[in-house]
Amino acid sequence: MAEYFPQPAQQQIYSLNLGPQHPSTHGVLRVLLTLDGEYVLEADPIIGYGHRGHEKMGENRTYLQFMPNASRMDYLSGLLYNHGFCLAVEKLAGIDPPERAKYIRVICAELNRISSHLLWFGTFLMDLGAFTPFLYCFDDRENILDILDRVSGSRLTYSYCRFGGVSRDVDEVFVEQTRAFIKRLRSRWPDYHNLVTKNVIFIHRVRDVGIIDKDLARRFGVTGPNLRAAGVAFDMRKVEPYEVYDRFDFEIPTGTKGDALDRYRVRLEEMEQSCRIIEQALDQMPAGPYRQERVRLKVKPPRGEVYFAFESARGQTAYYLVSDGSPYPYRVHVRVPSFGNLHCLTDVLKETLVADAIAILGSIDIVVPEIDR
Amino acid sequence: MMEAAATSGAYWLRLIIGLVIVLIFSQLNALFLVWLERKVAGHIQVRLGPMEVGPHGLLQTIVDGIKLVGKELITPARADRILFVIAPVLVFTPVLVAFLVLPFGPDLIIRDMNVGLLLIFAFSTFSVLAILVGGWASNNKYALLGAIRSVAQAVAYEIPLLLSVMSVVLMVNSFRFSELVMAQQRVWFVFLQPVAALIYFICATAETNRAPFDIPEAESELVAGFHTEYSGMRFGLFFLAEYTNMFIVCAVATSLFFGGWHGPFGFSFKIPGVVWFLAKTYVLLYVLMWFRWTFPRVRFDQLMNFSWKVLIPLSMLNLVITALVLKLI
Amino acid sequence: MGYWKDIVVGGWSLIEGMKVTGRALFKPVVTVQYPRKHLEMSPAYRGHIELKIFPETGTHGCIACGTCQRVCPSGVIKVQGVKSHARSGKVATHYVIDYTRCSLCGLCVESCPTQTLKFSTEYELAGDSRWDGVVDLVARMEDSRS
Numbered sequence: 001m002a003e004y005f006p007q008p009a010q011q012q013i014y015s016l017n018l019g020p021q022h023p024s025t026h027g028v029l030r031v032l033l034t035l036d037g038e039y040v041l042e043a044d045p046i047i048g049y050g051h052r053g054h055e056k057m058g059e060n061r062t063y064l065q066f067m068p069n070a071s072r073m074d075y076l077s078g079l080l081y082n083h084g085f086c087l088a089v090e091k092l093a094g095i096d097p098p099e100r101a102k103y104i105r106v107i108c109a110e111l112n113r114i115s116s117h118l119l120w121f122g123t124f125l126m127d128l129g130a131f132t133p134f135l136y137c138f139d140d141r142e143n144i145l146d147i148l149d150r151v152s153g154s155r156l157t158y159s160y161c162r163f164g165g166v167s168r169d170v171d172e173v174f175v176e177q178t179r180a181f182i183k184r185l186r187s188r189w190p191d192y193h194n195l196v197t198k199n200v201i202f203i204h205r206v207r208d209v210g211i212i213d214k215d216l217a218r219r220f221g222v223t224g225p226n227l228r229a230a231g232v233a234f235d236m237r238k239v240e241p242y243e244v245y246d247r248f249d250f251e252i253p254t255g256t257k258g259d260a261l262d263r264y265r266v267r268l269e270e271m272e273q274s275c276r277i278i279e280q281a282l283d284q285m286p287a288g289p290y291r292q293e294r295v296r297l298k299v300k301p302p303r304g305e306v307y308f309a310f311e312s313a314r315g316q317t318a319y320y321l322v323s324d325g326s327p328y329p330y331r332v333h334v335r336v337p338s339f340g341n342l343h344c345l346t347d348v349l350k351e352t353l354v355a356d357a358i359a360i361l362g363s364i365d366i367v368v369p370e371i372d373r
Numbered sequence: 374m375m376e377a378a379a380t381s382g383a384y385w386l387r388l389i390i391g392l393v394i395v396l397i398f399s400q401l402n403a404l405f406l407v408w409l410e411r412k413v414a415g416h417i418q419v420r421l422g423p424m425e426v427g428p429h430g431l432l433q434t435i436v437d438g439i440k441l442v443g444k445e446l447i448t449p450a451r452a453d454r455i456l457f458v459i460a461p462v463l464v465f466t467p468v469l470v471a472f473l474v475l476p477f478g479p480d481l482i483i484r485d486m487n488v489g490l491l492l493i494f495a496f497s498t499f500s501v502l503a504i505l506v507g508g509w510a511s512n513n514k515y516a517l518l519g520a521i522r523s524v525a526q527a528v529a530y531e532i533p534l535l536l537s538v539m540s541v542v543l544m545v546n547s548f549r550f551s552e553l554v555m556a557q558q559r560v561w562f563v564f565l566q567p568v569a570a571l572i573y574f575i576c577a578t579a580e581t582n583r584a585p586f587d588i589p590e591a592e593s594e595l596v597a598g599f600h601t602e603y604s605g606m607r608f609g610l611f612f613l614a615e616y617t618n619m620f621i622v623c624a625v626a627t628s629l630f631f632g633g634w635h636g637p638f639g640f641s642f643k644i645p646g647v648v649w650f651l652a653k654t655y656v657l658l659y660v661l662m663w664f665r666w667t668f669p670r671v672r673f674d675q676l677m678n679f680s681w682k683v684l685i686p687l688s689m690l691n692l693v694i695t696a697l698v699l700k701l702i
Numbered sequence: 703m704g705y706w707k708d709i710v711v712g713g714w715s716l717i718e719g720m721k722v723t724g725r726a727l728f729k730p731v732v733t734v735q736y737p738r739k740h741l742e743m744s745p746a747y748r749g750h751i752e753l754k755i756f757p758e759t760g761t762h763g764c765i766a767c768g769t770c771q772r773v774c775p776s777g778v779i780k781v782q783g784v785k786s787h788a789r790s791g792k793v794a795t796h797y798v799i800d801y802t803r804c805s806l807c808g809l810c811v812e813s814c815p816t817q818t819l820k821f822s823t824e825y826e827l828a829g830d831s832r833w834d835g836v837v838d839l840v841a842r843m844e845d846s847r848s
Contacts, residue, residue, distance in 0.1 A: 016514050024593040038518065038673060065775035068807035127593045129584060129670025132723055135418035139732050146744070153748035153821065159807045167812065168746060195667070195722040200712030201585055202669050298773075354518065355672045358594045417723045420733040667723040668716065683709060 012036050016354075020049050024127045024358050027368035031345070033357065040357050043349035045342050050372035058332030063089050063299050064163065066332065071157040073334065074370040076119055077313040079112035079148070079158045086161035087242055088308035088319035093163065093301035097292060101165040102244045103285040107178065108148060108160060110274040110281070114185070115144040116313035117271050120365045124264070125196060127362030128205050133196055140188060143181045150174060163299050165291020175282055182275045189272075197268070206260035210348050210360030213258050220347075221340035224315020225266045226364050230258030236311035248280045260363035267365070300327050314338050314365055334373060338366045391483045395472040403616040404434040406658065410616075413662045444605035452602065453510040460507030461603065461610035467499035468617045475624050476550040478634045478647035489550040490542065493625060494535060497580065500618060501527040504582075504589060507611070508599035519598030522673060523589035526579060529680035534576035536688035537569040540695040541629050554633030561632040568691045570630040572684055574657075577622035579676070581615060583661055585668035586676060593670075623657035624650070631657070743823040748808050750801050750827070753843045754820045762843055763818035764794035770810035770819065778803045779810060794840055801827070802835030 016033045019025035028049035034042040054073055058066045070085040071078030083105055090097065097105075118141045122134035145155045151170050152160035160166055196202050217227045227234055233252040237245040253269035255262025301323040309318035315337025322331040341364045349357050408423065408431060415422025423430025448457055474489035476482045486492060501523055508520025542548060544565070545556045556562075563570045579586035590598030600611045627633060631653045634646025671679070734741055743749070753762040766783025778800040783792035811819045829835055 014514065023596060037521075061775055062773075064809060065773070067809075068775055068805045072805075125669060129587070129591060129593060130668060131414070132418050132666045132726075135420065136726075139419060142732075150744045150746055153744075153746040153808060154806065157805070167808065191722050194715075194718040196669075196719075198715045199669065199719050200708075200715045201671050201675075204675055205669055205672055353673060355588070355591070355594050355670075413727070416727045416731070419726055419729050419731050421731050421735065424735060663720060663723065667719050 013041065018357070024362060025368070026123065026361075026366055028372075029342075029366070029368045031349075031357070031361070033349075033354070035354065038353050038355075040349050040352050040354065043345055043357065045345055047342070047368065047371050050369040052369075052373065054373040055332050055334060058329055060328070062327045063301070063329060066329070067161070068157065068159050071159055072369070073336070073373045074312060074314065074338075074367045075156055076367055077112050077116040078156060079152075079160055080109050080116075080310070080312040081317070082158060082161045083109045083243075084308065084310040084312065084317055085319055086163060087310065088306055088321055089163050089299060089301065091308055092304065092306040092321055092323055093299050095164045095292065095299070097164045098289045099286050100288040101290050103281050104151075104166050104170050104290060105161055106243055106245065107278050107281045107285070108151065108158075108166075110278045111144050111148060111178065112158070113313045114271050114274050115141045117267050118144075120267060120313075121192075124362040124365070127358050128202065130196070130202070133192070136188070136191070136195075140185060143184065147174065147177045147181060150177070162291055165289070167291075169290040175285075178278060178282060182278060185271070185275060192268075197264075203261065205359055206264060206363065208257070209260045209356050210352070210363060211257060211259045212344055212348055212364075216344055216347055217258070220344035222315070222344050223337045223340065224311070224313075225263055225270060226258075226315065226341050228252060229255035229262035229266045231256055234316075236309050236316050240309065242308075242310055244281075245277075247284065248277045250276050260359055263363045263365075298327050300325070309335070312337060314367065314370070315341060336370045336373065338368070338370045342366050342371060391473075395469055395483070399469060399472060399617050399620075400613065402620055403613040404438060406616040406620065407434040407437075407612070409658070410662050410665075413659065414666050417663070417666045438609060441606050441609040446605045446607055447602075449512055449602045452512040456506050456510035458607075460503050460510060461607040463506060464500050464503035464614040465610045465617075467496035468614050468621065470496045471621045474550055475621070476554050476628050476633055477650050478645065479551075482551060485549060485551050488548045490538065490548040490553065490625075490629075493621065494531075494538070497618070497621070498527065498531065500614065504599045507603065511599070511602035513602050515595040515597070516599050516601045519589045519591075519595050519601070523582065523599060525673070526582075526586065526588060526676060529677050530576045530579040533572050533680060533684035533688040534580060536685070536692050537572040537576065538629060540566055540569045540688075540692045543692070543695050543699060550628055550633075554628050554635065557632040558635055559638065561630060561635075561637070563630040566630065566691070566695070568687060570626070572688045572691070573626060573630065574660075575684065577626060578661060578664060579680075581618045581622055581661075583619065584665035585671050587665075587670060588673055588676060591670055619658060619661055620654065623654045623661065626657055627653045743825060745823070747821065747823045747825070748806050749822040749824050750804065750806075751799065751810060751819050751839070752822045753797065753839045754818050755843065755847070756818070762794070762840070763816040764797060764840075765816055766792045766794040767815060769813045769815060773809045773813040775807060775809065776803050776805055797839040798836060799839060800836045802832050
């Protein structure tokens with residue numbers, strides 16, 4: 001008879017599929033949770049629902065034709081991905097864009113970074129159950145989208161950068177709008193802090209929750225704000241300055257513990273630093289051509305390979321391109337930050353509550369299509 | 374004989390009319406509250422909310438209700454069919470009972486029972502049972518988690534809720550709503566019992582599963598909590614019951630702490646009592662909505678901690694002090 | 703004393719938060735009632751492509767060279783042309799684009815040697831079938847002219 005009555009301890013354990021259709025898995029992520037009541041015993045993130053074969057697509061397209069794909073991997077920071085891809089190809093083909101183009105790219109990339117962080121801020125709070133900050137963030141983010149829409153022609157998948165420049169020049173209105181936006185964003189910080197940062201419920205929900213320490217981050221390749229929250233000042237913009245980032249004075253905000261509250265603070269501070277970069281870039285932006293005259297739409301890099309790492313909104317992102325001398329890349333590989341960031345959850349989610357699991361999932365800021373790509 | 378029949382007839386007529394009025398009022402009120410919630414949410418989030426159906430979208434919720442009635446009632450496979458069907462009824466019926474004793478005005482109490490206050494709290498516990506039954510019968514893990522959370526939350530919150538109410542009852546020496554309200558003709562109890570009023574209001578938020586204590590239906594965690602599997606009007610009943618429950622706890626708060634049908638400090642400004650009562654109730658309802666659209670959700674264990682470590686000791690202390698002061702005076 | 707301080711500080715932080723949302727309640731709304739009011743798209747907006755009409759010739763300038771066809775990442779453009787007697791070289795008779803698969807990257811517009819392509823700022827696009835997305839831009843241009 002004994003086999004009909006399993007051990008009580010065994011009986012309590014059950015598994016729960018969090019996703020792929022769930023309000024707070026940010027896309028199509030499935031986390032297989034093994035639960036004891038509300039306690040998470042094991043968590044296993046399962047990816048691949050959004051696989052579109054971007055890397056393979058890259059092999060069948062010319063370098064320029066891959067540009068729209070680049071912004072569709074991480075749709076929240078599409079311009080950063082365009083930018084990185086552009087820089088990788090330029091490094092491979094030995095193209096040097098004019099100064100003005102570099103500044104335009106940096107300004108737009110940082111604007112995109114702010115918009116990505118703002119969206120993260122909103123969705124993170126939504127995961128914690130507060131709906132209103134989400135709408136406030138969208139209000140602010142809408143301004144960035146309008147600004148970028150005016151210069152690039154698109155609101156989400158920008159495809160703005162070109163090899164040797166950008167697709168369209170910016171004008172005085174853009175500069176004014178950007179300055180106005182930064183002023184507006186800074187005037188909004190007190191509201192955000194009063195509404196969220198100081199809120200006692202929020203602090204209790206995120207403090208000491210989901211600690212990703214240095215060691216864990218190193219093991220899983222966690223980068224970006226998640227790593228900086230653990231106290232490692234690692235930012236590709238500082239470590240290997242690309243474009244014109246070495247000309248700006250900005251800081252790398254770091255946390256101490258690596259809990260969700262630190263990640264929140266780091267991202268908020270990063271938005272402020274991005275504002276600083278944009279302001280300096282606007283001041284320093286020279287006049288001149290916005291793209292090289294001679295760069296044609298079809299680039300033919302020499303044989304060789306390039307690995308180019310840059311800082312996207314979620315961490316260290318890198319393109320590995322192999323060229324066989326034809327207009328088509330031989331191999332396109334993308335190192336996406338969310339992959340490492342997500343998979344450290346197998347360790348982090350252990351022995352937390354379901355509510356915490358959602359908060360942690362929100363706090364690491366994953367974009368699932370970027371992982372699946 | 375004839376007379377007795379007449380009284381009995383009048384009695385039944387009165388009861389039926391009362392029932393019909395309660396039914397219509399509670400439904401319309403709930404629909405109005407849903408609209409109000411969406412409007413408040415909209416404007417807090419710097420948008421407009423419903424605008425299309427009727428003036429400022431006033432008829433939107435009625436249209437939504439009609440849509441819900443027309444929807445298919447899906448019973449999930451391997452659900453406990455009987456309990457699954459009973460749960461929405463179970464959640465809505467006790468809500469109606471509370472209307473029998475609410476003191477809308479000096480002459481507007483359907484049954485002024487001597488245990489009116491107890492009746493409301495006794496029946497409000499039914500909603501927890503309904504949530505448990507619904508969550509259990511759904512054969513869904515999210516629903517079950519929501520049901521478990523709801524029960525644990527109710528256990529933690531009923532105690533400070535009743536303790537805070539007791540301190541008012543001690544002052545009036547009655548559970549009868551009319552006497553509780555009459556005692557506040559000059560000074561509202563919120564000025565004499567601010568701690569009790571605050572604790573009552575916090576517990577009422579938890580009691581009605583409203584944010585920041587909406588953990589049984591925590592949308593971002595449990596999809597929709599206990600009513601994940603409900604569709605059509607069965608879901609609609611849960612939804613309406615939530616809003617009617619909100620109205621009831623706010624109405625009780627009005628009559629216990631905010632003077633019921635009385636104006637402030639005995640001035641009624643020639644406004645009928647029922648208007649005062651409803652106005653105060655709606656202000657409290659608005660505060661509940663304000664809470665919801667401002668705060669993040671608390672975590673399950675934090676809620677328990679808050680209840681057992683802060684609310685229960687404080688309400689106990691408040692009760693003891695009230696008793697002492699009453700004894701000494 | 704930490705116990706009482708936590709309660710007071712925590713409670714005050716909640717009131718601060720309510721102040722923010724309370725103020726927002728009376729702020730003007732930022733949304734637009736969409737079907738009743740329309741927003742103008744920015745001139746740079748990349749909608750679907752259209753053939754430009756040049757005033758000097760009164761028609762489009764497409765020479766059916768096929769550059770856009772080759773540069774398109776999704777391969778959604780098909781151009782057909784005939785030898786023109788009026789102009790030296792070819793002239794497009796059909797310019798078919800499957801808009802349902804277009805990713806709006808704008809490479810065709812950039813690559814066009816005669817600059818006869820432009821973006822429309824139209825953003826309300828809907829159809830009954832997926833064939834509604836397949837349009838012949840030459841025919842469309844003729845329609846819009848008449």
